[in-house]
Amino acid sequence: MALSIGSVARSTWKTLSSIKTGVVLIILVIIFSIAGTIILQRPMTDPDDMARAYSPAMLHFLDATGLTDVFHTRWFVALMVLVSLSIIAASVQRFPNAWRYFARPYKSPDDGFRRVLPIQAHVPITDEEEGLGAAERAFRHIHIKSERIVRPDRFSLFGERNRISEMAVYIVHASLLLIFAGGIIDALYGWRGFMMLTPGTAGNQIEMRNGSVKSLPYSIRCDGTGQESYTDGTPKKWWSKLAVVDEGREVSSKEIVVNDPLVYQGVRFYQASYGRTGKLDRITFNVTPAGKTGPAQEVTLTPNQIVPLDADTKVQLAEFIPDFVVQDGHVYARSTDVVNPAVHLIVTEAKSNKVVNFWLPEIPGVAENASSPYSFQPKDLKTGVFTGLEVSHEPGQWAVWAGVVLMAIGLTFVFYVVHARYWVVPVQDANGNLAMWIGGSANRNRDAFEQNFKRFVAQVEKELKPKFVEAADNPSATLPKTTTAGK
Amino acid sequence: MARAKAEQHPATGMTLIVMVGLTIAFLLFIAFLNVVKSGNVLSEANLLYAALVFYAGAGALYLGFGVTGTESYIKFASLATWAGLVANTGAVAHRWYEAGHPPFASLYEMLLSFVWTLAALTLIAEKRYAVKVIGTVTMPVAIVGVVLMQLLRSEVRPLVPALQSTWLHVHVTLAMLAYAACALSFALAMMFLIQDKLKTETFLAATSIFTVGIYAAILSRFEGMGGFNVVAWDVENKSEVFLAKNVRLFVTIPDLGWLMLLVFLAVAAPLTLYIVSLIRKNDVLLPIANRAVFIGILLQSVALVVFVIRVRGESYLSLDDGARYPTSLAASPFILAGLVGGIFANLLYLLLLWRREDLERLLPDSDTLDRITYKTICIAFPLLTLMIAAGAYWANRAWGSYWNWDPKETWAAITWLVYAGYLHMRITRGMRGRVAAYFAVGGFGVVMFTFFGVTYLLPGLHAYA
Numbered sequence: 001m002a003l004s005i006g007s008v009a010r011s012t013w014k015t016l017s018s019i020k021t022g023v024v025l026i027i028l029v030i031i032f033s034i035a036g037t038i039i040l041q042r043p044m045t046d047p048d049d050m051a052r053a054y055s056p057a058m059l060h061f062l063d064a065t066g067l068t069d070v071f072h073t074r075w076f077v078a079l080m081v082l083v084s085l086s087i088i089a090a091s092v093q094r095f096p097n098a099w100r101y102f103a104r105p106y107k108s109p110d111d112g113f114r115r116v117l118p119i120q121a122h123v124p125i126t127d128e129e130e131g132l133g134a135a136e137r138a139f140r141h142i143h144i145k146s147e148r149i150v151r152p153d154r155f156s157l158f159g160e161r162n163r164i165s166e167m168a169v170y171i172v173h174a175s176l177l178l179i180f181a182g183g184i185i186d187a188l189y190g191w192r193g194f195m196m197l198t199p200g201t202a203g204n205q206i207e208m209r210n211g212s213v214k215s216l217p218y219s220i221r222c223d224g225t226g227q228e229s230y231t232d233g234t235p236k237k238w239w240s241k242l243a244v245v246d247e248g249r250e251v252s253s254k255e256i257v258v259n260d261p262l263v264y265q266g267v268r269f270y271q272a273s274y275g276r277t278g279k280l281d282r283i284t285f286n287v288t289p290a291g292k293t294g295p296a297q298e299v300t301l302t303p304n305q306i307v308p309l310d311a312d313t314k315v316q317l318a319e320f321i322p323d324f325v326v327q328d329g330h331v332y333a334r335s336t337d338v339v340n341p342a343v344h345l346i347v348t349e350a351k352s353n354k355v356v357n358f359w360l361p362e363i364p365g366v367a368e369n370a371s372s373p374y375s376f377q378p379k380d381l382k383t384g385v386f387t388g389l390e391v392s393h394e395p396g397q398w399a400v401w402a403g404v405v406l407m408a409i410g411l412t413f414v415f416y417v418v419h420a421r422y423w424v425v426p427v428q429d430a431n432g433n434l435a436m437w438i439g440g441s442a443n444r445n446r447d448a449f450e451q452n453f454k455r456f457v458a459q460v461e462k463e464l465k466p467k468f469v470e471a472a473d474n475p476s477a478t479l480p481k482t483t484t485a486g487k
Numbered sequence: 488m489a490r491a492k493a494e495q496h497p498a499t500g501m502t503l504i505v506m507v508g509l510t511i512a513f514l515l516f517i518a519f520l521n522v523v524k525s526g527n528v529l530s531e532a533n534l535l536y537a538a539l540v541f542y543a544g545a546g547a548l549y550l551g552f553g554v555t556g557t558e559s560y561i562k563f564a565s566l567a568t569w570a571g572l573v574a575n576t577g578a579v580a581h582r583w584y585e586a587g588h589p590p591f592a593s594l595y596e597m598l599l600s601f602v603w604t605l606a607a608l609t610l611i612a613e614k615r616y617a618v619k620v621i622g623t624v625t626m627p628v629a630i631v632g633v634v635l636m637q638l639l640r641s642e643v644r645p646l647v648p649a650l651q652s653t654w655l656h657v658h659v660t661l662a663m664l665a666y667a668a669c670a671l672s673f674a675l676a677m678m679f680l681i682q683d684k685l686k687t688e689t690f691l692a693a694t695s696i697f698t699v700g701i702y703a704a705i706l707s708r709f710e711g712m713g714g715f716n717v718v719a720w721d722v723e724n725k726s727e728v729f730l731a732k733n734v735r736l737f738v739t740i741p742d743l744g745w746l747m748l749l750v751f752l753a754v755a756a757p758l759t760l761y762i763v764s765l766i767r768k769n770d771v772l773l774p775i776a777n778r779a780v781f782i783g784i785l786l787q788s789v790a791l792v793v794f795v796i797r798v799r800g801e802s803y804l805s806l807d808d809g810a811r812y813p814t815s816l817a818a819s820p821f822i823l824a825g826l827v828g829g830i831f832a833n834l835l836y837l838l839l840l841w842r843r844e845d846l847e848r849l850l851p852d853s854d855t856l857d858r859i860t861y862k863t864i865c866i867a868f869p870l871l872t873l874m875i876a877a878g879a880y881w882a883n884r885a886w887g888s889y890w891n892w893d894p895k896e897t898w899a900a901i902t903w904l905v906y907a908g909y910l911h912m913r914i915t916r917g918m919r920g921r922v923a924a925y926f927a928v929g930g931f932g933v934v935m936f937t938f939f940g941v942t943y944l945l946p947g948l949h950a951y952a
Binding site: 033 | 890894897901914
């Protein structure tokens with residue numbers, strides 16, 4: 001007995017759409033997510049820290065199973081796809097039923113329905129038309145438009161409110177799928193990287209997370225950057241003035257701060273960091289002729305700039321080292337932090353063709369400070385700053401935000417909007433007395449609805465009363481008989 | 488027989504009152520010391536102190552009702568909660584005014600808002616749904632919160648650039664509302680379990696597992712020959728001492744480890760007795776287990792007092808670098824919270840043990856409680872959803888990515904999934920009653936882990952909270 005393709009598909013569909021499968025999938029997602037928060041994750045954690053935390057064998061195992069980057073492994077993505085499929089299947093499975101509710105409301109209740117409906121009441125009447133008229137007025141009182149349903153064998157009233165609530169759960173599920181779709185689009189087509197700019201420069205190279213470099217078809221120019229601090233020195237604000245230059249033209253510009261990025265063609269530039277480059281911007285000296293007490297002049301130098309000191313003498317800033325160290329007669333930079341700076345100056349006298357190389361501060365054996373015709377007193381040092389920009393392209397994010405808004409709307413309907421239905425049918429009881437059967441149903445929040453229903457029945461009776469005076473003697477007419485058989 | 492009688496005897500109740508009174512007096516004393524230290528009279532610290540006094544008073548009255556069964560206590564407890572809420576509101580307003588932003592920027596400020604929301608929701612539940620004794624569960628949580636605040640850093644700190652966003656405020660406001668609603672659903676689920684005739688010894692097992700868990704976590708700091716490791720405190724900078732980024736320096740308090748081990752054994756005793764009686768299928772051992780709970784509370788109180796005395800202002804040797812460092816209660820807020828939380832959990836159990844009939848008489852019936860639990864989760868779930876969405880939107884503006892899978896985000900998603908599971912089981916599968924209540928209790932456990940556990944146990948971007 002071979003399984004037909006149809007039966008396999010049917011049973012797959014059935015499994016996929018069952019709530020049990022959904023719960024199992026959710027539990028799996030939870031387990032793997034927990035693993036992802038407990039086990040150190042790859043791109044974020046330093047490789048050294050990983051090596052310290054786990055033994056090599058363990059690390060090998062974790063890497064092989066993808067547990068060191070749970071959220072980006074194929075099988076986690078596959079799991080999310082399965083969850084999506086399960087949501088789709090479950091929704092499709094249940095949709096027709098809900099759609100029937102929605103598209104073809106049950107307006108004319110038959111005997112069977114009337115017997116089992118949990119919330120119902122009987123109100124005695126003398127005349128059908130009079131009773132239905134009173135019921136219609138009661139409907140108007142609670143702001144529900146009622147309609148008269150005429151069937152060959154029956155004759156009744158129907159009124160309802162918020163039918164859309166039956167569809168709400170599908171809105172929520174659709175919104176979740178929209179969010180997933182956005183996430184998948186971003187996982188496939190989105191990218192993230194980092195670029196560093198110094199004021200006055202432009203660039204289009206982005207250093208990607210995986211170490212590769214991406215070139216943008218336009219470039220970003222930095223027109224200035226800075227930091228504002230609180231009085232205690234903690235940073236208050238980082239800002240950068242950015243301009244987008246496309247084919248030589250400035251097409252967009254903005255001063256960005258943290259939490260407020262520049263967006264151009266779907267690519268976002270975020271203020272991520274700010275700092276000093278360790279490169280010299282400019283340095284100012286008080287310069288006096290050596291050995292003489294002449295008037296001091298103030299000289300400002302930028303890298304490699306040549307500045308005349310007098311008619312014959314020139315000075316050039318040859319080198320700047322932010323954190324210097326001397327080894328074997330050479331000067332090296334230890335780091336890019338400006339903690340121990342040194343400058344290399346070259347003073348040239350044109351007439352005597354004399355070139356003096358010297359360092360500030362003086363480094364014995366390397367420089368010839370003593371023979372300089374001028375002495376230099378450093379006064380002010382300005383190093384360059386850079387702005388660090390996080391660059392990201394997330395083409396799917398609009399689907400995500402649309403999904404979030406849709407979900408908020410859907411959840412509001414799911415939890416707070418009740419589909420309430422009322423039926424009014426004139427009936428004759430076993431003794432031949434005329435009465436109105438009134439039934440009500442709500443898809444959630446039954447107890448609150450029960451109160452509303454009682455009020456509605458009381459209103460119907462009130463509308464009946466002026467013409468039905470003897471009702472005052474009849475307790476069953478003033479107290480609506482509301483039965484609430486098993487929920 | 489004699490033993491069973493002794494448990495009903497008012498004299499035991501008196502002991503409890505004295506014990507609770509002493510514990511509260513002690514807690515107030517700690518708070519008072521902090522107030523004196525701060526110096527100025529009309530300040531946020533004092534408002535908070537007032538809130539603590541009223542909340543503690545309310546908690547004591549709820550417990551007092553439990554011991555004596557006097558219903559008028561509950562009315563006064565409710566009044567005390569109102570007074571505490573007023574003082575708490577003052578503290579929040581003061582903080583907001585002084586900082587210039589809503590109080591959500593640090594763990595301290597978030598606790599401030601959380602306790603406020605919890606007290607407000609307690610009063611709403613009391614007035615709107617007539618769940619009169621809900622404060623018995625929520626007030627201890629509020630008290631632990633305020634005590635924690637006394638110890639955490641409270642000076643207004645300037646906001647670093649990433650935190651200057653309206654979306655952050657939206658995010659955290661929603662988080663506090665959602666978490667407080669979850670806390671309420673937890674309390675209601677517990678009350679449902681009481682009304683649902685869940686056996687008293689099952690509660691014994693639950694509170695014992697909770698306490699054993701706390702002390703097992705505390706014992707992870709056990710060191711060599713009975714020492715106990717706590718984080719060193721830098722008095723000048725008012726912060727923990729760090730060896731490297733996220734690596735704290737520990738000092739070892741000699742002999743305290745033995746005491747903690749002793750308490751661990753004491754709180755494990757009722758659980759062991761419960762398990763033995765479960766295996767033997769008879770109840771003979773249960774009265775002994777209840778006795779053991781009582782002894783456990785006494786020993787826990789001793790542990791709390793000794794811990795506080797040894798930690799305050801003394802310096803101890805560090806095994807990391809052999810030097811002496813001071814430590815402070817502020818360096819170990821979670822150990823302290825664990826110690827206090829364990830005592831409260833066990834006291835609540837005793838309350839149930841002795842006053843179950845009164846509780847059952849005063850609580851709404853189980854159907855109502857089941858329904859209100861569900862309704863509370865119906866409020867919590869949309870709030871959780873919006874909280875995550877606002878957080879994602881903020882992250883997108885600050886870091887350029889709406890979802891980073893950092894532990895806090897992941898755990899928020901897990902919380903959301905758990906409650907989504909609850910709603911699906913309830914709506915499509917008609918899950919009611921006990922299973923639903925267990926679900927609600929478990930959900931709140933996940934919320935607590937997301938709130939505290941992730942911050943202190945797992946690394947991530949959410950460094951400020």
